[in-house]
Amino acid sequence: MTRHAPALARRRLARGALALASGALTLLVTQALAAPALPDPRPSERHERTVTEWLSRMQEASLQRNYVGTFVVSSSNGSMASARIWHACDGQRQVERIDALSGEKRSTFRRDDEVLTFLPESRTVRSERREAIGLFPELLKPEDNAIADFYTARRVGADRVAGFDADIVQVLPRDGLRFGYRVWSEKKSGLMVKLQTLDEQGHVLEQAAFSELQLDAPVRMDRLSHMMAVPEGWRVEKADAVKTTPAAEGWGLRQPVAGFKPVNCYKRRAEGVLQWIFSDGLASVSLFVEDFDRERHLREGVFASGATHTLTRRVQDWWVTAVGEVPPATLRAFAASLERRR
Incomplete structure (x- = not known):
């Protein structure tokens, strides 16, 4: 196997963190995977959104809300990773800090497409640009977006995640070339607070969800940006x-x-x-x-x-x-x- 494939797989946690920054996700305990959803008390009063409307609402929420939270990403193979995230935005610009709570010590900062990863044990900073930052949903440009041709979505219930009421949305593929998703979308804002990736039989392959979340937290973009300064004596790898x-x-x-x-x-x-x-x-x-x-x-x-x-x-x-x-x-x-x- 090429050495790049495992590295990309290991960046799944980073992708989960960035997905949180655009509207996603800590893991509940394993038993929660099978926990039944709470029934919707007023199903007839809810307008059924299309798949594009659901996903657009989730993406828009991520561009408008500041938050601080702890989350965990877990896979069906038993692997688990957790991180702490601070996210600030103003509707256009995005700045965030992600501190890994498991595995190698590292702090990752993202300011729009600029990404810096600080590795304290080696006193190294890795610098890169990412035009595609791994968001979920990573909606394409309107003229390129045919997502409704390949996915369907419907609301299947309600639940609570990290103390927030959420709609549960089932996003299913129309063919065998993609997986399905079960998404928990915070009722008031649409912010994604939990995500499960499902195989063809509906089994959970991977899950990520907030375990603790503070919405509209007093996170300042200028303070996060100031933390991106490289300490004296550290080596920068571009x-x-x-x-x-x-x-x-x-x-x-x-x-x-x-x-x-x-x-x-x-x-x-x-x-x-x-x-x-x-x-x-x-x-x-x-x-x-x-x-x-x-x-x-x-x-x-x-x-x-x-x-x-x-x-x-x-x-x-x-x-x-x-x-x-x-x-x-x-x-x-x-x-x-x-x-x-x-």
Whole structure:
């Protein structure tokens, strides 16, 4: 397996944190996975929103609310990670701090597309730019957004998460190329406070939810920005990824995978790795392409970690790794369609 695929899978927690920052999520105890939803006391009084209306409401809430919270992300394979997050926004700009409470000590700051990760044990700061910041829902531009063609949504009940009343919304795929979701949306604002990723049988692959949350917290954007200053004596590592296009690198798809639009493409010059990113507005897939190395690239196949699946395959003189929170069939479709054009 390429060394980049596990790293991307490990960034699931970071994605969960950023998803929280745009409207998502700590884990309740394992028994909570099977806890029944509370019945809706007034179902006839509620307007049934479309899938686009539900997701747009969740995304908009994330751009308007400050909050502080603790959350946990858990996978069906037993892995669990927690973090503390401070999020400030003004409707356009986003600033946040995420402190990992498990695993390696680290603090991650994001200001719009600028991301700094502080690693105190090595006195290192990793600096990068992320145009796509891993939000859920990561709705595409209106002219590109056909999410209603591939998902349905309906309200299935009510519940309480971290002390807040929430609507439970079931988001289901119309085909076998994507997973379903069960989303807890705070009633007043629409802010996502809990999220479950579901497989084809409705089993929970991954869950994230606030365990403690303070909405409209007095979090100041200027204070968070001030904390992004690099301490004296710390080393700064800048990502060498540069934006490019698949065509410029000699790659393309024979045919698109239904619902997935290309959103970005980067080349890591030092490592010679191309990353091509696709999204359908909820799920995302990354294709990594690099020169085949007989000593490192030993095993082809499909591997799973919670909702994240990884496919590795040799294509002529290249090694292809497809990673995404999608069923294996989706990764196979991408890998089969990828072709070298020069």
